[in-house]
Amino acid sequence: MAKRFTDTxxxxxxxxxxLPCKLKCLxxxxxxxxxxxxxxxxxxxxxxAYIGEPVNENDLLNIDNGNQFKKIANNKIFxxxxxxxxxxxxxxxxxxxxxxxxxxxQQHGIYENYQKIEYKYPINRVQDKDKEEDKEKEKVKVKxxxxxxxxxxxxxxxxxDIEKLKxxxxxxxxxxxxxxxxxxxxxxxxxSRENNQKKVDWLATCQNWIxxxxxxxxxxxxxxxxxxxxxxxxxxxxxxxxxxxDNWSNGNGNK
Numbered sequence: 275m276a277k278r279f280t281d282t283x284x285x286x287x288x289x290x291x292x293l294p295c296k297l298k299c300l301x302x303x304x305x306x307x308x309x310x311x312x313x314x315x316x317x318x319x320x321x322x323a324y325i326g327e328p329v330n331e332n333d334l335l336n337i338d339n340g341n342q343f344k345k346i347a348n349n350k351i352f353x354x355x356x357x358x359x360x361x362x363x364x365x366x367x368x369x370x371x372x373x374x375x376x377x378x379x380q381q382h383g384i385y386e387n388y389q390k391i392e393y394k395y396p397i398n399r400v401q402d403k404d405k406e407e408d409k410e411k412e413k414v415k416v417k418x419x420x421x422x423x424x425x426x427x428x429x430x431x432x433x434x435d436i437e438k439l440k441x442x443x444x445x446x447x448x449x450x451x452x453x454x455x456x457x458x459x460x461x462x463x464x465x466s467r468e469n470n471q472k473k474v475d476w477l478a479t480c481q482n483w484i485x486x487x488x489x490x491x492x493x494x495x496x497x498x499x500x501x502x503x504x505x506x507x508x509x510x511x512x513x514x515x516x517x518x519x520d521n522w523s524n525g526n527g528n529k
Contacts, residue, residue: 300325428463449493459480
């Protein structure tokens, strides 16, 4: 069974919203039944059977004034924008997956021209989003390398930017992604400043604090409202008096 990304924003696009139900089904049917390069070999008997109403080639090619599907050689249908959405705007021979797509496009005789079949709508490519996330992770790695084996104050850390800390925790599994990033940010900042505490890896320090609190049933989660009342305010979240500032160790016995 072929698996592929689906455009969840399709239902909100004006051209799609205006279609009668049978043509909405036809759009989904053709995109799902096309090969990995977005080319469908028409079988209107099967299409009519699945959709439950009569549809034909003209119905398909006239959808959105011809901006969604194009007829190519051998009476096949190409889904415009399909390749860009599924694989990104550039295909590379270095990628095994891309080589397969390139081969299919060549077999259909459209490899040289498929990008010239313009798609007038901007595409939110899954690969582009992945690339942005990879770039962000790479930035983190670069910052960590800059301070490798060098202890620094929290205010000098890459994660002193609260948004960077939030983003890093969101990528992690529970309980880390459940924690209140603002609270632990404030706690580390206060602890570092008041005690001149330096760490090599402040994200690991934050993870240790979160894990310890989780094991002790004191996790400060996202529902907790952070109050800006200094160190005493931060301590109020702990019911038994133990705080990240008291007798803190980094998880391996080293204070």
